Amino acid sequence: MMSRFSLRLASLKSGLFWRTFFLLGALTTLSMTAWVGMISVVQHEPQVQQISSQVISVVTITHAALTHSAPELRRELLFDLVANEGIRVFALEDDDKVEPPPANALMPDIEKLVRAKLGPDTRFSSKVNGTPGFWVSFKIDDDAYWLMLERERIRGLTGIQWLGWASVVSVVSLIGAAFISSLINLPLRRLTQATRAFAQGRRPAPLPEKGPAEIMEANRSFNQMVVQLQQVESDRAVILAGISHDLRTPLARMQLEVEMADLSKEAREGMQSDIGQMDDIIGQFLDYAKPTEASSFTSIDLSALLEETAHEAERLPDVRICTEITADAHAMGNATDLKRVINNLIENARRYGKTPGSDVTEIDIRCSFKGSHAARRILIEVQDHGTGVPDEQIEQLLKPFTRLDTARGQANGAGLGLAIVERVIQRHGAELQVRNREGGGLQIQISMKAV
Structure with missing residues (x-):
């Protein structure tokens, strides 16, 4: 079983189609990896700026709204922020269970820019008291608050999303590589099949003399070779038939003369044996040169x-x-x-x-x-x-x-x-x-x- 699998694997590695396919696939994968890396580097700074600006704007506006609103209207304001903007504000308590912010490449730069605008005491968290979200702290006078944003509002493309898009592009690229490999190897496959058929004694159909100049010239040369070799085979058959007739006729005459000659028994048997051996040798030559038509x-x-x-x-x-x-x-x-x-x-x-x-x-x-x-x-x-x-x-x-x-x-x-x-x-x-x-x-x- 293993030997059969090894043979199949060896045939896949040695096939020109698979070599072309794997080379194109490797080139596509390397290109995709380089593209994803380049996009990640180029998008890093703009994405940090965008998310930071959004967080700063939301916190600043919420801070201003709560500061300048009448105390009796603050409850309604909080309900409006939750219902319309998806923003929740909670009092920050000392016993809050706070988990660290998301561990990604953007977060350190976001924290740096937000703290530069809102103050060095600004805290960040990915979950407070078991509630997931994007949590940012701010102060109104001496009171501290948590502002929670929905993650979707500040989330860019995640690693899984990048992987998903890269997979889609890779699959499409591999399908294209298979199609291109098939087009490249189609003329060679036709030539191989025609050569195998000719080697087995069959006359293959003429190869199409079209396409790229190199393929067209190879197919034209192969077609001409088939015609010329078949002509040689036909001429050889005619020559062999003539040789058989021209050699065996005098041998038959020699056999007759030996029978009629006044020879001793030993001499006659020896000459008859030599003549028979010569006839057998001629037969062997004819059998070796005779074509076997499929x-x-x-x-x-x-x-x-x-x-x-x-x-x-x-x-x-x-x-x-x-x-x-x-x-x-x-x-x-x-x-x-x-x-x-x-x-x-x-x-x-x-x-x-x-x-x-x-x-x-x-x-x-x-x-x-x-x-x-x-x-x-x-x-x-x-x-x-x-x-x-x-x-x-x-x-x-x-x-x-x-x-x-x-x-x-x-x-x-x-x-x-x-x-x-x-x-x-x-x-x-x-x-x-x-x-x-x-x-x-x-x-x-x-x-x-x-x-």
């Missing part, structure tokens, strides 16, 4: 194909086949090419995988399913019981014209058997693994997507 792929019953191929191989006198094939294993592919692959693997095992101390080659052919239903794959295994090859030389087996004679015995042919297998497997979008089998021998595994 357009010819159909749903294939691999179980039946493997059973048929194994039955045919059992007719060979020096081969013993052991099968373990799951039924109803279907995959998309070319039946002829896949059968050629299995035959090549069996022939490779027959030639080079003989069991030590025996003239019979034991070959195991297995077919099974792997993975969940949605991502189910078919595993095909062909393995022998021979001596295997050194681990450091396994990769050499898949290279064209390579034979590991010292490890696998003497070989006839051009050394294209496993190279043909790998080429066909890649055309089918499958995976090929070659490794030594536990207990001796070589194991070749093919993994294909099930349908």
